[in-house]
Amino acid sequence: MSDADSFRAEPAQILLVEDNPGDVRLTKEAFKQGRIENDLYVVSDGTEALDFLGRQGPYADVPRPDLILLDLNLPGKDGEEVLEELKADPALRSIPVIVLTSSRAEEDVVKSYELHANAYLTKPVDPDEFIETVRAFEKFWFSVVRLPPEGDSS
Secondary structure, eight states, rough: HHHHHOOOSSOOEEEEEEEEEEEHHHHHHHHHHSSOOEEEEEEEEEHHHHHHHTOOOGGGOOOOOOOEEEEEEEEEHOOHHHHHHHOOOOOTTTTEEEEEEEEEOOOHHHHHHHHSSSSSEEEESSSSHHHEEEHHHIIIIIIOOOOTTTEEEE
C-alpha cells in the first residue's frame, strides 16, 4: 500500500453542480470507472449548491465536500455567483473548486481564476473524451494533491 492509498481511507466527498443531465450521467460514469472511492452529490443550480454548502433545508445532514465541480452556465444563480459567495465564506473558501464547463471563452477563464477557482476544465464534446477528462482530474486531485482538512479556514 502506497502513501497515497493510506492517505485517503474515507471516500472522497464530491459536489457536482451541473444542470445538464447528460453531463451528470457522464461524470457519474467516469467516477464509477475510476479507482478512487467517492460519494458524488449532485445539485442542478446555484441556489441549491449554496444551500448544500450551507447545510440548509433538505441538505442539513450532508457532508462537507472535499471538492466541488462547478458548471458556470446554471439556471438562476450562475456558477460565477456561486464561486464568489463560496470563496467569500471563511468556513467554505478552503474547499477546492474545479470549474467544469463547456465555455472556452477567455473572459470566463480569467473571471473564474479572479474569483479563486482552483482549476478550469473545458468539457470535451466527445463523451469518451469527457469521461477521460474527469478520470484524469480525479486521479490528480485524489492521488497527487493534498486537500485541506475540514474546518481549516486559514
